[in-house]
Amino acid sequence: MSQLNASELRAGIVFVEDGNLWQVITYEHNKMGRGSGSIKVKAKNLRSGAITEKAFITGARVEEGDVEKKKAQFLYIEGETYNFMDPVSFEQFTISKQILGDNAKFLYEGLEVSLIVFGEEALGIELPNNLTYEITDTGPEEKGNTVSNVYKEATLSNGLVVKVPMFMHNGDKLKVDTRTGEYVERVK
Secondary structure (H helix, E strand, O other): OOEEEHHHOOOOOEEEEOOEEEEEEEEEEEOOOOOOOEEEEEEEEOOOOOEEEEEEEOOOEEEEOOOEEEEEEEEEEEOOEEEEEOOOOOOEEEEEHHHHHHHHHHOOOOOEEEEEEEOOEEEEEEOOOEEEEEEEEEOOOOOOOOOOOOEEEEEEOOOOEEEEEOOOOOOOEEEEEOOOOEEEEEEO
16 A cells, blocks of 8 residues: 555545544644644544544654545435445445444435445445535524524424524525535525
8 A cells, every 4th residue: 555644634535544444534734843743633433433633743654545435326224224326336335324423414315425435345425515405394484683694493305404594495495515514505
């Protein structure tokens, strides 16, 4: 496997440390005075789902994780297991809810995702940055109080609950940012 300089670790990059595969969530580089800098990353263990912070000195090298990203379609949930299918080979993969973590709440039947695969083992998914949903239940629009942005809770077609502007109604479509879980914009 090839080596990566620790300064090349960015969000989404997979590396190997102590026999575990880690995916970088956040990256921070600190340089203090005359000494060497330090690199701090928040990383997710792709097998257990555990998230931890790791620190490296500038110039440190890590082993690059040899993972493959495959297109996959979300099929269904069976207990604590989520099932996906490769649309080309029709091969099916299962991933536990623990490993999916917060990504599980954005899934709906037929959604296309990128599956992170190591050998024959499915380790996780990457969602598109924005997904479109339909509002199934929200409170009534209230008159007045229009000086500032006022939000209300809305339940979406997959059960996800987000804060939306007061003008949104049942049946409206909207985009949600999968990185933050927040309303982005109304979809016509």
